[in-house]
Amino acid sequence: MTKNRLLSFAMSLCCLVLAISLMVSCASIGPGPQGGPKDSIPPKVLNMLPENLTRNFATKKVLITFDEYFKLNDQFKQFSISPDIEILPTLRVKGKILEIEFTDTLESNTTYTLNFGKSIVDVNEGNSLKNFSYVFSTGPELDSLTISGNIRNAQTGKPEIEAAAILIPFGRDTLFEKKKASIYALTDSSGNYKISNLREGKYHMYALKEQSSDKIYQQSTDEVGFVKDPIVLTKDTQQVNMLVFKEVAETFRVVDRRLNTDGTITMNFNQQLDHPGLTVIEPANLDANKKYKFSSTGDSVKVWLTDLSFDSAKVSITNGGQLLQTINFNRGKRETYTRSLIAADNLEGNLLNPNHPLIFTFGFPIESVNPAKITLTEDSVKKTDFKLEKDSSNFLAYKFIYPWRAGRIYEIKADTGAFASGFDTRSKIFTKKFELAKKDDYGTLKVKILTPEPNKQYLLEITNESKNVVSRLTVNQDTTVSFTNYRAGKYFIQIVYDTNKNGKWDTGNYKKGIYPEKIFHEPKELSIRANWDRNETITLPKEN
Structure with a gap:
């Protein structure tokens, strides 16, 4: 009897295990949940204690509750308080609550604005709560004036997104390049800004489109805008519009220099030169055969040398004959360089503009061309009456001269070594297939x-x-x-x-x-x- 019960129990257990396995297997068929759309909503404020815009503020702590978990991003660059206090309040994240604790003494009868910039972001996607601020007054009155306007790019005319509109009290504008601004607002997608809860007074107005988001102007990286005359704020003020632009550095400097892996030299400048020049001072024998090309804006240059056996070289940059800077380049004796001679063209897709010649442009000066290694076909018929001609205005380019005709299909095949540059650098096989565009x-x-x-x-x-x-x-x-x-x-x-x-x-x-x-x-x-x-x-x- 006991044996029969044990056998019955074992069979029941096996059936149960089999049933569970089948259920798990069925539930596992197909991919699991893929999730909904990506969260793009920043944290939302649910409660503030004391409330925002509180008068007669007398507490040492502020608690702000959000609807989701968040973190403080780039806090020391983004967060500020206006007017300045000697010791900034301490910010602590406790779950979904931001705790703000004041340790410094606050001035009486003063409106304070805590500006968080873009520092409050959700944990999962990093969505930032932009232009969030908390305002209170230690007296019975709140400063309530506003200033608003638009910030655009001086060259493109397009609105600047997340540019900073900055107010600095009159007489303290020397801090613009030294200390983080405390009165500011960021522009929206239309370039509009609004700064609220301002006191009456005289201000300097600036705009910043910056790289580091520290609200300190740095000429080498940032774009700046300004209002020339001080603003006397006695009422709400609108249409204070600004254009941001990149200033020209007062002193010339080569900001980037490279001896590249292909043996070329490149330099970038912090100024645009009107009449630039370049000389290889050492080794002096390299200067005669050098080639160089300044950018159309005069703020960079590329140099090709015919000898790279030097240990060090000195290159001088001039403008209008006046020496600006001498740059040293050093190379290791075992350094080697890799070059590729690739032909770019001026085709518009697969069409040649009938108003322009076909031009091949290379990354190195061409020393020789072998037409015997170049084949031209017109509708699959070989043609030999073409010419290759150096472009007199660009030593990196060659013109391919031929009486092109509309409605024909052309193909140019260049074998290995059709074009040759210095250091025995030769072009690889390439093909160009195109038609002549119609003048119509x-x-x-x-x-x-x-x-x-x-x-x-x-x-x-x-x-x-x-x-x-x-x-x-x-x-x-x-x-x-x-x-x-x-x-x-x-x-x-x-x-x-x-x-x-x-x-x-x-x-x-x-x-x-x-x-x-x-x-x-x-x-x-x-x-x-x-x-x-x-x-x-x-x-x-x-x-x-």
């Missing part, structure tokens, strides 16, 4: 410019959809200009008010109270249609 695919834009004042100079620039300048010219009076043979597409016009008539846009200087030169952005998109002439009139507003 291009159009013309005619623009009539009406200038607001005589004896002024303006720089008109045409930009494409990528905001690259494709054409520019100088305008001194009412005139009509034609931009011909432009591929169909969207174009834009911007016009620089060239106040000092030096033929380029000039930035500003906040210490000298100099604003950057104004740029007018034509709001209308100027689409060019194929085989079509478009006529537009632009009336420039008078410079404020």
